[in-house]
């Protein structure tokens with residue numbers, strides 16, 4: 729199975745690098761834009777080629793990922809001739825299945841997927857709708873595929889993926905506090921990064937332990953962890969977070 733990509737930007741590069749890093753040897757054909765990145769990927773990785781045009785990608789592949797920005801997606805896809813043999817996987821979060829089916833007619837199989845940049849290093853959940861065992865297996869190589877039961881669930885989970893900058897803002901806050909107290913910057917960074925890895929592993933390795941249970945497991949009654957959590961609860965930080973999620977959801981639904 730040759731994998732084609734229309735749009736060679738950040739997320740295509742992450743998927744292609746992640747696949748090769750994991751030893752996947754399926755041939756890959758990239759569209760020529762962005763030319764610098766496409767050439768770099770083709771020069772540095774085995775069996776990655778740059779097509780002559782977007783149409784050339786389709787002509788050479790049955791499975792095609794669409795990875796252009798929402799602003800140009802209709803124009804780009806409108807110029808392409810799809811065939812029933814094509815399986816099209818749109819990575820463009822704002823294009824619904826209904827709209828996708830209009831844009832790629834008469835392609836036979838349509839999917840939506842939402843990977844995260846960490847797929848480049850084999851980490852991160854990739855949302856997939858509808859079910860497709862072959863594509864799920866591909867994203868399992870790059871972290872974990874999460875196949876959704878409903879297209880609407882993509883919108884809900886998109887809100888969760890928008891917490892990344894806020895997460896780093898919390899880390900930056902703690903980091904600055906540590907450095908102000910005299911901890912060398914490298915030590916602060918190493919300590920916080922390892923803390924993050926450990927906490928993520930605690931959740932990933934024990935999927936049957938709820939987050940609510942982890943809140944208790946990681947707080948000795950009367951201890952420091954409990955004190956900080958209660959302080960944040962009392963000062964409204966968690967409530968404010970929930971309100972922020974609601975506001976994002978309203979925005980996502982309105983697109």
Ligand SMILES: NC(=O)c1ccc[n+]([C@@H]2O[C@H](COP(=O)([O-])OP(=O)(O)OC[C@H]3O[C@@H](n4cnc5c(N)ncnc54)[C@H](OP(=O)(O)O)[C@@H]3O)[C@@H](O)[C@H]2O)c1
Nearest residue numbers: 735736737738739761762795796797798819820821843845
């Ligand atoms: N980045 C992420 O983490 C992420 C995650 C999930 C989904 N997505 C989705 O994936 C899509 C791509 O995101 P991205 O971050 O990879 O964007 P990006 O880095 O801007 O890449 C988009 C690429 O499309 C190319 N392009 C523009 N016009 C084109 C055309 N007519 N034909 C072929 N290619 C064309 C651009 O080339 P030029 O540079 O030459 O203009 C650019 O390299 C978006 O819809 C985004 O919502 C992104």
